[in-house]
Amino acid sequence: MEFIEWYPRGYGVGFKITSKILEVQSEYQKIELYETEGFGKLLVLDGTVQLVEDGEKSYHEPLVHPVMLAHPGPRRVLVIGGGDGGTLREVLRHKSVEHATMVEIDKKVVEVSMEHLKIDEGLLERLFRKEEPRAELIIGDGVEYMKAHKEHFDVIIVDSTDPVGPAKLLFSEEFYRNAYEALNKKGIYITQSGSVYLFTDELLEAYNNMKRVFDKVYYFSFPVIGYASPWSFLVGVKGDIDFTKIDIERAKELELEYYDPERHETLFQIPKYVRELLEKEPKS
Structure with a gap:
């Protein structure tokens, strides 16, 4: 057995599968969980890979720790999405955090992950x-929650699906304005x-x-397993x-596996043509 996620232009990322653990349709999406040959469990939502158990930190560490370490003292943190719990797990490794809120719309993802x-x-x-004591879980709409909390958070982390389809709203100018207003004066x-190559547009x-x-x-890239x-x-x-x-x-207190704070500058290495596209003035 195998599972392949197909990207644009016929590019696929695949895993050898030893068994299917479950397949369930929630109110929002199809949730699948597999056992892979060499990477532990594989979580799939609506046909797209969310994480593999042996390698999930290659995603969660760069998503969380660079911004947490760049902020001079993150006390209040909002995580939108992240129903598998990996993002919030990494957030709470920072001793400065007094309260973190995770808002996940799909309760079933949380239950399956748990x-x-x-x-x-x-x-x-x-x-x-x-x-x-330092965190809470809210099952609900992260966009609406964020709108209701102005100048409230030091760090906001959006752990969403890819910037296509229904999730495209989370990459809109309107959403970013709501996020900006939800951040404290220094946030x-x-x-x-x-994908840098396949979702360049x-x-x-x-x-x-x-x-x-x-x-x-700022923009940066990182090699994520899966x-x-x-x-x-x-x-x-x-x-x-x-x-x-940073x-x-x-950072020395964290003992990270993938993101290397002592080589923080390597995050910003990105293909030349992509950098030139990003730095080009957009058409009005």
Whole structure:
């Protein structure tokens, strides 16, 4: 057996499968969970790979730690999406965090992840029982939640599906304006933004939308296991945070596996033609 996710232009990323653990249709999407030959469990939503158990940190670490370490003191954090619990797990590794909120629209993803995937180290179960003093889980619409909280968060992390189809709203100028208003006077926002090579147009559109809103916008890429890498990330800054610089002393406490804070500058290596497209003035 095998599972292949097909990207544009006939490019596929595949895994050898030893068994299907479950397939269920939630209110929002089809959820599949497989056991792979060499990477543990594979989580798939509507046919797209979300993560593989042995390698999920190659996504969650660059999504979380660069922005957390660039902010001088992140105390309140919002995670939109991230129903598998990996993003919030990494957020709570930062001692400065006083309260983190995860807003996931699909309760079934959380339940499947909690029962079968278990990359969250018991975090999701504690959230359901309201036994996690530094975090809360809200099943609901992250967009609406963000609109209702102005100047409330130091860091906002959007752990969404790819910037195509229904998730495209999360890459719109309107969404970024809501995110900007939800950040404190000094805040930082990050989203994954798709395959550098295969979603270049979507990356470019999202980047230009962010530039119309945030005080500074940065882009970087990282090789993520299970994705059509290099995978892109976009960072929006409100205030005077310099995302090119991070707190190395705080980073030493984390013992990371994939993202290397001592080589933070390597995040910004991106193919020349993509960099030139991003730095080109958009057409009015």
